Amino acid sequence: MDSTLLQQTPLQPDPGIGSGRAHTPLGLKVFGVLLIVGGLVSAPSTLVVLFATGKAFVDGSGREYSVLTMVLWAALVIALAFTVVAAVVLGVRLLRGRRRRARLIAEAMAIALVVAFACDLMLYGVNESLWFIGVMALILVAAHVFVDPSLSDERELQRRLRLMETREEMEEGTLGLDKSGAGFIELDFFNLFWIFVIASVAGVVIESIYHVLVVDFGHYEDRAGLLWGPFSPIYGFGALLMTLALNRFHNAPVPVVFLVSALIGGAFEYFVSWFMEYAFGAVAWDYTGTFLNINGRTNFMFMCMWGALGVVWVKLALPALLHTVNLIPWRWRYSITAVCAALMIFNGVMTLVALDCWYSRLAGAAPDNALEQFCAEHFDNQWMEHRFESMSIDPGAAHRSS
Template identity: 45%
Template sequence: MEKEPKNPGSPEAEGDAPAPSGAAPACAGASEGTGLLREVKQEVKAQVFHNTGYLRLDWFTLFWLFVAGCVIGLAVETVFHAIVYGGLESRAGLVWGPFSPIYGVGAVVLTLFLNRFYHSHNLVIFLVAMVVGSVLEYVTSWGMEFFWGAVAWNYSGTFGSINGRTNFAFGMMWGLLGLVWVRVALPAVKQAFSHVNAQNAAVRAVTVLMTAFLAADIAVTVLALDREGQRAQGVPATTWEQRFLDEHFPDSFLQARMQNMSVYGKG
């Protein structure tokens, strides 16, 4: 019986030879690159906003943890200094408001790293927090000195000191703080957030306004510290920004505001 003729418009009619194995669409490389970037983005998002731990993580939760950490950390440090060294000292880290950003960042970082370890052994939580906190303290100290020539603490000569930026004792304190954060703070935070509707219009408005305020506070603080470093190096004010900062954020204001910080300028 004769074979049925091929349809002229069908792929078979174009030729019986299979397509070369090396042939690929022109955009295959671009598609693969885009796919890889998408996978990396998804993996990073999964690691940061994994939501598989004790506390559900999103921008709303992390932002208000940052705010709470800034305020509570400042209060604890102020009391600690008064008890250990005697006398009250302004320990604020921003030009406006009762905020110490290192503790806000610490609250967020500890939550991101320890959220999955809620059901782990206390020793595991302690060790992870000790490492994370020590790294945070070291990087913060290095960053202040690198960008502004500022020194807020120096642990040189103490046991376990690493370039004077962190030491064993404060590493232990970070470990203890992490343990308290996981066992005491996170349950309280979860309970508190269970009563807050993050989608409520008023709550969202307050969050947006507070975000804008803190962004401005951080930006102005960075500029003010940079200008303080310039003044320490004898750089005169030649622009309107420099004159504005000299007028509104002079050395006297910044030194009274951040009494634990000395700014020498970038040498």
Template identity: 80%
Template sequence: MDPTVLQQTPLQPSPGIGDGSKSERTPLALRVFGALLMAGGVAVVPEVIHTLAQMGTVFVEKTYTDDSLLTIILYVTLALSACFCALASGVLGFRLLRGNRRRARLIAEAVAIGLVVAFSADLLLFGVNPGLWFLGACALILIAAHVWVDPSLSDERELQRRLRLMQTREEAEDGTLGLDKTGRGYIELDFFNLFWIFVIASVAGVVIESIYHVLVVDFGHYEDRAGLLWGPFSPIYGFGAVLMTLALNRFHNAPIPVVFLVSAVIGGAFEYFVSWFMEYAFGAIAWDYTGTFLNINGRTNFMFMCMWGALGVVWVKLALPALLHTVNLIPWRWRYSITALCAALMIFDGAMTLVALDCWYSRLAGAAPDNALEQFCAEQFDNQWMENRFESMSIHPDAAHRSS
């Protein structure tokens, strides 16, 4: 098609969730999405009531102690985040049904964050349970629908997408695809870029930690440092890289000492939180820095904070440009399909890892499998298998602080 013809046709983005306008005719996809959001908000109400009832029982029966203050805080967090998700989902759904899309993307992202908070609090309190799967399913539906009606993706499904594809191809050939066009940061913080940052950093983390263990910790002895059931992935490094990217994207031109300091603080805080989360939820201990210089409760220390700082500098100054170049090697016509498929596989791997860890915890706590999923994990991922897969991790049920 002649590019001059396309240039003569004004590019009008199709209406979507991120559009700040209010069109006379709301797309059917948005109306369906709005109805689903309202239904989802109503569906969360029983979970909120159940959580509030459990929290009320704790206070009425006075079963709490001074040591359980954090548990009470988690109950309150779960209840408040679930309430927020129900209310915000209903508001967003009602606005979309009426064709009002102003600030819709902001509300949708706030609901997704609320669901993540509720999911985390639920996991810490009760482990893997039906309520957890419900919250996870709501989050996935929200993300999927959010991406589906995103205006930038909707444009590609319209006749005018040909101009966008031409521009995408030119950017891919020039090596500028994925760069932040506004100049506020280095890369665009979209799902595509962040997902591949997570994947590549997860693999790189396993490689780096394995080499460090062989050369420094226990010379000549290899230890599996993977963090998921399948594949050479360490989600700790993946999430750490995403967090670093979100925090440092605007610091890509900042002086190295500034990047180092910010990376050290963020990395140390993240390492501390992950250690605490794993111990609280599963009684899992994967590292212990007790006795080392300037350690904080054995969960992080000065040396590893400095390593996080150095990694942040390398990441922002060197790795991000190389990573963006590598990601752009994915054929631009296939990038969304490949990303969707890989994301689905990664989510499945992560979900099964949570289930396997929960079943491992339950077996060590003396609980027999009581459903088909737990029986499957007991047969396929028994204690010996889990110990061999997660060599650096040990489970201590007494160290966990679950409510049930």
């Protein structure tokens, strides 16, 4: 490493080392304030719903609903209550410069927000509260990126050293690897996002080829899962689950990786099928009548395929993926990722909105706001049926509370 760089900037003791404290950048203070304000603003309504849920369980007033609906309702309220408390705690810690456990709190909040989002969508469809959850998630992601010391160095020396290390790692082909040795790759937002994107595209390609060659020879069917682009989010999220679960076991024997991947993939496929049917009355696949199927949502053959994909993913694809991602110019990697992430989020949000509007139209409801009118004009029933060829929606099969 060039010693002149060290001579240009004198070394000074870092107050953050060992104490968990550090000078807090202005941007991180803003995120802290937003988290606190968001938590405090939503606290009263969350408490009201929490008490109402408890009362419904105690006095039996919720008996008109199914047990599953009540469980989802309870999970939603608990997740929101945890998010409110964690947001305030995390915001206070960021303002005070205490970041030692900030990343752990942020990750716990992310899990709670995912649970709240899924439960809310299944119970009520696309509604106003989802936008609040989405805004909280965006604030959390931004704060999480700033909390990560590899992405937000406060001191000029650290920043310049990090850039030199990044350049050296790219030249050596080690950029993105977990340097602690605990796992194969660093589980930061940058790596996870591109894992999602690449796996989403690869999933569409694999499933399209399988359909053309095996399911209906010679007939192409659009297997994409978002409004725009060749993306199948079930494969993207599946790859994320595989990576998170197997990152520390990348050197495990192939049978172990296969078994864990098969179980994770099968469980995830089952959950997605159940979620889509519960929220939208949508059926994108049905394995009823096949060997060892589970309620038609997954079966033995596809669990084995998930297992094989997991082995290929962990043993072969991740190194190739890191090489591909590292082709992004190192000076632009985070800017490009931020722009692409914003576009992907917009694509995902609009897909959920379009699906919800499709569901409403099939249920006989006329568009009653500008967004629903926009979807009716640009993503009508015929357009949606053509885009999501493998999916059918039956509003009577959904189990929404409203």
